[in-house]
Amino acid sequence: xxxxxxxxxxxxxxxxxxxxxxxxxxxxxxxxxxxxxxxxxxxxxxxxxxxxxxxxxxxxxxxxxxxxxxxxxxxxxxxxxxxxxxxxxxxxxxxxxxxxxxxxxxxxxxxxxxxxxxxxxxxxxxxxxxxxxxxxxxxxxxxxxxxxxxxxxxxxxxxxxxxxxxxxxxxxxxxxxxxxxxxxxxxxxxxxxxxxxxxxxxxxxxxxxxxxxxxxxxxxxxxxxxxxxxxxxxxxxxxxxxxxxxxxxxxxxxxxxxxxxxxxxxxxxxxxxxxxxxxxxxxxxxxxxxxxxxxxxxxxxxxxxxxxxxxxxxxxxxxxxxxxxxxxxxxxxxxxxxxxxxxxxxxxxxxxxxxxxxxxxxxxxxxxxxxxxxxxxxxxxxxxxxxxxxxxxxxxxxxxxxxxxxxxxxxxxxxxxxxxxxxxxxxxxxxxxxxxxxxxxxxxxxxxxxxxxxxxxxxxxxxxxxxxxxxxxxxxxxxxxxxxxxxxxxxxxxxxxxxxxxxxxxxxxxxxxxxxxxxxxxxxxxxxxxxxxxxxxxxxxxxxxxxxxxxxxxxxxxxxxxxxxxxxxxxxxxxxxxxxxxxxxxxxxxxxxxxxxxxxxxxxxxxxxxxxxxxxxxxxxxxxxxxxxxxxxxxxxxxxxxxxxxxxxxxxxxxxxxxxxxxxxxxxxxxxxxxxxxxxxxxxxxxxxxxxxxxxxxxxxxxxxxxxxxxxxxxxxxxxxxxxxxxxxxxxxxxxxxxxxxxxx
Numbered sequence: 001x002x003x004x005x006x007x008x009x010x011x012x013x014x015x016x017x018x019x020x021x022x023x024x025x026x027x028x029x030x031x032x033x034x035x036x037x038x039x040x041x042x043x044x045x046x047x048x049x050x051x052x053x054x055x056x057x058x059x060x061x062x063x064x065x066x067x068x069x070x071x072x073x074x075x076x077x078x079x080x081x082x083x084x085x086x087x088x089x090x091x092x093x094x095x096x097x098x099x100x101x102x103x104x105x106x107x108x109x110x111x112x113x114x115x116x117x118x119x120x121x122x123x124x125x126x127x128x129x130x131x132x133x134x135x136x137x138x139x140x141x142x143x144x145x146x147x148x149x150x151x152x153x154x155x156x157x158x159x160x161x162x163x164x165x166x167x168x169x170x171x172x173x174x175x176x177x178x179x180x181x182x183x184x185x186x187x188x189x190x191x192x193x194x195x196x197x198x199x200x201x202x203x204x205x206x207x208x209x210x211x212x213x214x215x216x217x218x219x220x221x222x223x224x225x226x227x228x229x230x231x232x233x234x235x236x237x238x239x240x241x242x243x244x245x246x247x248x249x250x251x252x253x254x255x256x257x258x259x260x261x262x263x264x265x266x267x268x269x270x271x272x273x274x275x276x277x278x279x280x281x282x283x284x285x286x287x288x289x290x291x292x293x294x295x296x297x298x299x300x301x302x303x304x305x306x307x308x309x310x311x312x313x314x315x316x317x318x319x320x321x322x323x324x325x326x327x328x329x330x331x332x333x334x335x336x337x338x339x340x341x342x343x344x345x346x347x348x349x350x351x352x353x354x355x356x357x358x359x360x361x362x363x364x365x366x367x368x369x370x371x372x373x374x375x376x377x378x379x380x381x382x383x384x385x386x387x388x389x390x391x392x393x394x395x396x397x398x399x400x401x402x403x404x405x406x407x408x409x410x411x412x413x414x415x416x417x418x419x420x421x422x423x424x425x426x427x428x429x430x431x432x433x434x435x436x437x438x439x440x441x442x443x444x445x446x447x448x449x450x451x452x453x454x455x456x457x458x459x460x461x462x463x464x465x466x467x468x469x470x471x472x473x474x475x476x477x478x479x480x481x482x483x484x485x486x487x488x489x490x491x492x493x494x495x496x497x498x499x500x501x502x503x504x505x506x507x508x509x510x511x512x513x514x515x516x517x518x519x520x521x522x523x524x525x526x527x528x529x530x531x532x533x534x535x536x537x538x539x540x541x542x543x544x545x546x547x548x549x550x551x552x553x554x555x556x557x558x559x560x561x562x563x564x565x566x567x568x569x570x571x572x573x574x575x576x577x578x579x580x581x582x583x584x585x586x587x588x589x590x591x592x593x594x595x596x597x598x599x600x601x602x603x604x605x606x607x608x609x610x611x612x613x614x615x616x617x618x619x620x621x622x623x624x625x626x627x628x629x630x631x632x633x634x635x636x637x638x639x640x641x642x643x644x645x646x647x648x649x650x651x652x653x654x655x656x657x658x659x660x661x662x663x664x665x666x667x668x669x670x671x672x673x674x675x676x677x678x679x680x681x682x683x684x685x686x687x688x689x690x691x692x693x694x695x696x697x698x699x700x701x702x703x704x705x706x707x708x709x710x711x712x713x714x715x716x717x718x719x720x721x722x723x724x725x726x727x728x729x730x731x732x733x734x735x736x737x738x739x740x741x742x743x744x745x
Contacts, residue, residue, distance in 0.1 A: 034410065038402065045398065049391045053384060060380050064299070065347045065371070069356060071297035072369035076358045078295055079288070079304070082184055083362045086265050086281050089178045089185060090247060093171040093279040094267040097190070100167035101271050136172050137188075137201030140209065142219050145196040164276060168192075168199055171279060175201035178281075186259055186282040190269075191234045193277045195226050213256045228264065229253025237266040237278035245270065249364055251310055252285060252325045261285040261322060263312060288313035289320070299371050299379060303331070307364040309339070338368065349373065412438040532563045593743050596634045598665055598672065599624045605638060609645055616649060618659035628665065630672050631742045636718050643711040644676050644735055650707075652680025652733050670741060671721075677734035683727040691725050720744060 168190045175188035179202060190199040206218065215221040226234060231250040235241055242248055250264040259282075266280040292302050292315035304312035311319060311326040318331055329335045337350045338357075343366065347354040354376070356369040412435060539556045542548035602622050613620050645661065653659030656679070664675045683691065692712040715723040721739035 038406075041402075042399070045395060049388075049395065053388055053391070056387060057380055057384055060383060061376065064376060064379065065354060068297060068300045068369065068371055069346060071295075071300055072302065072356055072358060072367065075292065075295045075297075075302055075369075076360060076367045079291060079367065080361050082283070082288075082291060083360060085182050085184060086283055087247065087362050089175075089182070089188065090265050090267045090279060090281050092174050092178070093188065093190075093281075094269060096170050096174050097167045097269045097277075097279060100170045101163065101269075104163050104166070136169075136203065137175065137199060138203030138205075138209075139169075139197065139199055140206075140218055140222055140225075141197040142195070142222060143217075164192075164271070165197075168277065172199065172201055184283060184287055186255075186262060186284050186287075188281045189279070191226060191278045191280070193234055193238065193275050195222065195234065198222060198225060224256050228256070231264070233264060233266050233280055234278055237268040237280075239268075239275050242268060249306070251306060251308055252312060254323050255282070255284070259284055261319060261325070263306075285313055285319050289315070289317065293317075299375055301370055303328075303368045303370075304360070304365050305368055309335075312365055341368075347371065408435060529567060532560060532567075535560060535563075591633050591635050593631050594634055595629050596632055596637065598628045598630065599626045601634065601638055602641075602663060602665070605641055605645070609642075612649060613661075616653065616659070617657050618649070618653055618661065620645075621660060621662045622665075623663070624665035625667065628667055628672065630739065632739065633718050633743075636714050637739075640711045640714045640719070641674075641676065643707045643714075647707045647711075648676075648678040648680065648733070652678045652682070655681055667741070672739045672741060674737040674739065675734060676737070677732060679732040682729045682731045682733050683725075684729050688725055688727050692723075715739070 171188070171190055179185050179188065188201045192198065204212070209218070209221050209225075210216070213221040213224040215224060226232070228250065229252075231253050233250065236248050236250060239245075245268050248266045250266065252261050252263055254260070255262050262282045262284045264280045264282045266278050268275060269277045269279060288304060292304070292313050296302075296315055302315045303318075304314075305328050306312055309328045311328055311331055313319065314331070319326060328339075332338055334350045338355050341348055341350075341355055341357040343357050343359045345357070347356045347369075349355075352373050354371045354373065358367045358369070359365075360367055418432075535556060539548070539553065543553070602624050606620055606622055609620060641663075648659075648661050653661075659678060659680060661676065661678045664677075666673050692708050694709040712723055715721045715737055719739055720743055721737060723738075724736045725733065726736065727733040
């Protein structure tokens with residue numbers, strides 16, 4: 001800040017310079033930068049609108065592709081669920097046959113002998129009653145294998161063949177149950193490796209099979225069935241083409257049973273090292289088409305392609321009405337480039353489309369998603385055109401506002417600036433024509449010019465004082481800011497230490513509990529194994545020296561059996577603990593939120609626990625509005641309430657003969673309040689405080705102590721709610737649970 005006299009000298013110098021300029025020069029010096037500024041603003045605004053439009057177009061284009069990728073991933077997950085259904089069913093049939101072969105006593109070798117009447121020579125179940133036929137399916141044989149037409153003569157078959165027949169017949173109840181539960185399954189069957197007989201569920205009569213295969217006898221029909229459209233299932237699952245004995249998917253083929261194009265999942269069956277047959281199940285391509293169409297998303301089209309390049313399903317219906325396989329090269333342009341797409345990547349532009357490839361787990365298939373570039377561009381433009389119109393409208397309004405500002409404010413302001421120079425040169429100069437609202441300002445200028453000199457003097461003095469005050473305030477503020485910065489840093493450090501301390505304390509409790517719970521059974525196992533090894537070593541030495549009798553050997557074996565039982569029981573206990581922890585971490589993996597009618601869920605829960613309550617002499621009482629619904633994880637909520645009921649039965653009501661658990665439900669408009677209370681022995685203060693701690697239990701050594709901890713984790717985690725216990729010794733225990741009507745997803 002300059003001193004008073006130099007500032008006044010500088011002011012007089014500026015006055016002299018301004019007086020030396022003519023009035024037109026002064027106006028030009030102000031107007032030229034002003035108009036250049038207006039032009040620059042217009043150009044910048046136009047460029048900003050254009051650049052924003054380009055950026056928004058690119059961003060929206062990328063967002064739409066990202067959204068479509070998520071839709072494709074959802075479709076792929078849905079297909080994986082359907083594939084898992086077939087995989088589980090085929091594995092169940094394979095395990096059933098293997099179990100019957102390994103343990104023949106589990107099979108029923110006398111089923112064929114007990115069938116009544118005289119049966120056809122090639123369709124053994126043909127004359128069965130309709131109800132029994134529906135449970136058993138159909139059994140077709142070649143005449144050279146089954147020459148007799150009386151079931152009683154089945155005993156003439158070799159024992160190995162009877163055992164194989166009995167083992168293969170064991171899959172029919174498994175198939176019947178799976179088909180009743182899952183309508184996506186079309187056929188389930190068993191193929192004899194030698195091609196002598198086949199089982200089919202659901203069953204078809206001899207007449208239907210001969211008509212579907214256009215055959216005159218069952219031997220010819222079986223040849224067509226075993227061929228399966230050229231896929232040769234028995235060979236595909238056999239040791240030459242499947243030496244690793246894995247499940248195999250066929251390529252698409254036309255179903256000889258009249259259900260159109262389909263694919264099959266096969267699993268080999270071995271007896272020891274001998275390949276004796278294959279089990280399988282079919283999925284129709286039309287079902288997969290419907291699955292893609294039901295999950296269709298605007299702009300996104302999807303296909304399923306197998307590893308041989310054949311189309312399995314198409315959301316655009318390319319397989320409808322076809323009786324033979326469709327090659328992807330026939331359906332898709334640029335097939336070689338599409339085939340080379342990286343799996344699990346993003347969309348890649350090929351030709352006029354964007355393509356995405358996702359593998360379908362458990363199959364040799366991949367899901368291809370494609371989007372037309374012109375459709376994506378049109379959708380982007382449809383959204384951005386409104387923004388562009390709005391931008392142009394805003395620009396027009398801004399131009400109008402600038403003109404009005406210039407007309408009524410800026411130009412009079414420029415004239416006022418020129419008038420200031422004029423009155424400084426000559427007092428009493430005439431005012432230019434300006435809007436009426438500006439007249440008082442021009443008059444004020446004339447008056448201000450006279451007071452200007454004295455005003456500048458006072459201003460200089462005030463500026464010097466102000467500089468001193470600003471310096472003092474600045475120094476004071478710097479000191480305060482430094483203190484605040486130090487305090488804020490200390491507060492942040494303290495918060496971090498507190499958070500880390502809570503985390504380490506929680507981790508320590510969980511780790512300590514796990515170590516304690518696992519240490520007991522594993523310590524018992526270690527001791528028992530050491531003892532068992534010593535006993536076996538001692539027995540082996542005694543046997544080698546021929547110094548032990550049969551009775552002593554039996555005693556040693558009996559003691560080893562008891563030790564093995566102890567080891568098994570403690571290993572199962574440790575496994576149960578680990579499974580509970582895994583269940584806590586994976587509760588949401590296979591479930592999506594859904595609308596749940598709470599009364600129905602509680603009724604199912606009561607039905608599931610009725611036997612346990614009746615056996616213990618206790619009662620379960622439920623009060624719930626019949627139409628109360630909420631959006632939540634159904635299985636997690638049911639599991640949470642089940643854990644609390646288990647805790648009441650095992651701990652709270654353990655010492656009572658007439659216990660009562662009362663579940664009351666009400667809604668306050670935005671939340672659902674569930675109260676679960678028992679009239680058991682209750683908890684004291686320390687026990688109530690540790691109720692939700694992991695591994696805390698009142699029956700140490702008998703239970704893991706994870707039930708209430710898992711319930712608390714489910715309520716406060718996945719269910720997004722709150723849970724509060726209340727209890728007094730001898731007065732029972734109650735849980736107050738508050739859940740939102742709709743989850744925040």
